Amino acid sequence: RAALRAVLEELAFAGFTDYKQAVVHACAKTWEALSAWAHLTILVGGPIARLGLLMTRAVWPFLRRSGSRAWASFVSQDRRIIAIELGLVALGVLGWLLKRHIARKRYVPRAIAHYRRVVSRVDQRYQWLLESIRAKSRLLAALFPHLAFLAVAALCLYVAPEFARAATEFTPVLSHLAPLGFTTAALADGSVERQLRWLRYWVVLAAVQAAAGLLCALPLATTALSRVPLGPELWLCLFVWLHLPATGAVAVAYDHIQPLLNASAPLRDRAESRFRPLRAAFDLVAPLFIRSPDARQAIAETMRDSGIMLLALVFLLTPGFLTHVACLVFGLAYPAYASIDTLSA
Numbered sequence: 001r002a003a004l005r006a007v008l009e010e011l012a013f014a015g016f017t018d019y020k021q022a023v024v025h026a027c028a029k030t031w032e033a034l035s036a037w038a039h040l041t042i043l044v045g046g047p048i049a050r051l052g053l054l055m056t057r058a059v060w061p062f063l064r065r066s067g068s069r070a071w072a073s074f075v076s077q078d079r080r081i082i083a084i085e086l087g088l089v090a091l092g093v094l095g096w097l098l099k100r101h102i103a104r105k106r107y108v109p110r111a112i113a114h115y116r117r118v119v120s121r122v123d124q125r126y127q128w129l130l131e132s133i134r135a136k137s138r139l140l141a142a143l144f145p146h147l148a149f150l151a152v153a154a155l156c157l158y159v160a161p162e163f164a165r166a167a168t169e170f171t172p173v174l175s176h177l178a179p180l181g182f183t184t185a186a187l188a189d190g191s192v193e194r195q196l197r198w199l200r201y202w203v204v205l206a207a208v209q210a211a212a213g214l215l216c217a218l219p220l221a222t223t224a225l226s227r228v229p230l231g232p233e234l235w236l237c238l239f240v241w242l243h244l245p246a247t248g249a250v251a252v253a254y255d256h257i258q259p260l261l262n263a264s265a266p267l268r269d270r271a272e273s274r275f276r277p278l279r280a281a282f283d284l285v286a287p288l289f290i291r292s293p294d295a296r297q298a299i300a301e302t303m304r305d306s307g308i309m310l311l312a313l314v315f316l317l318t319p320g321f322l323t324h325v326a327c328l329v330f331g332l333a334y335p336a337y338a339s340i341d342t343l344s345a
Contacts, residue, residue, distance in 0.1 A: 066220065126246065145247040151258035152236045168232040174204065174239040199343060200254045203336045207257045208238075217324050261337045 074082070102108060134141035157164050179201055186194035242249045315326030 026083045049063075063344060064239075146241075146249070146252075149241055149244060149247055153240070157233055164233050166235070168236050169231065171236050171239060172237070174243060178243075179205075196343060197250065199339055201250050203261075203339050203343070204242065204250060206332040206336035207261065208253075210336070212327045213328040213332070214325065217321060217328075257336075258340055261333070261340055 074085075076086075129142065130141050133144055179198060182194075183198040183202070186198055241247060242253065315323050315330075318326070
């Protein structure tokens, strides 16, 4: 006992009275802190509560009259309309609950993963089929995707012509809206490969539309083309063919269009030579007004890229045929040609 008492005295062990005093002091300080926070809450929240009460008293008669009028207007409707409105509300609630259930059970990610697995297996079998065909004939292996698409498209046009005719309403979606969305997404995620792929698509689209516009500008061409059967359906098949990844149609079409557009390089050089005096004058005068070298360089590049487009202004004073041709050349063909320089860099 003497040894234990000595150890406790060395550790300065406090007695029960000291603990009691410390607990009472801590409780008193805690009560004072809670009282101070309650007083502060009353000081701050009191005016806000009174303001809210006054606004509620002022707005409540208007809300009560509006609610009564809305209820009377709702009840005065035909029972069928009331049933439809209640059904729409119920469908909205069920849709919200279904959305929460789908998000909780992760049906969408699981469906996407399953779809990717199916696509991967189909792609593996397709590649095995191509390899087996390539072992016998490389030419047939290169033509097989395009021939298969041609056969499926011809079968659809033969079996379901009305469906194909109705599907032509989605041609603008396939030609412009969907590529615009994919191009924006490629620019947002910074994927250079996807950006180049969609830039090739826009080059092909511009070249095709320019060629079609020039063909329609020829005498009697519109009458002849109007007699071509399945014209809208063929345009739909063209864009479906361009979008199918298995065919690689964009790369094939671009490889054939690029030499044709590059053949017009002398015309571009001649047009740019007309603007060299203007560029020399700009280089001489620009330092007097624009002191930033970066700004001068940006303006000079803009003039170089868009200077040739000033030639299109001349065709505004020409007859309709020449204006139509100039719009096709400067609005479609030239941007496609300028994009080829970017793709070749």
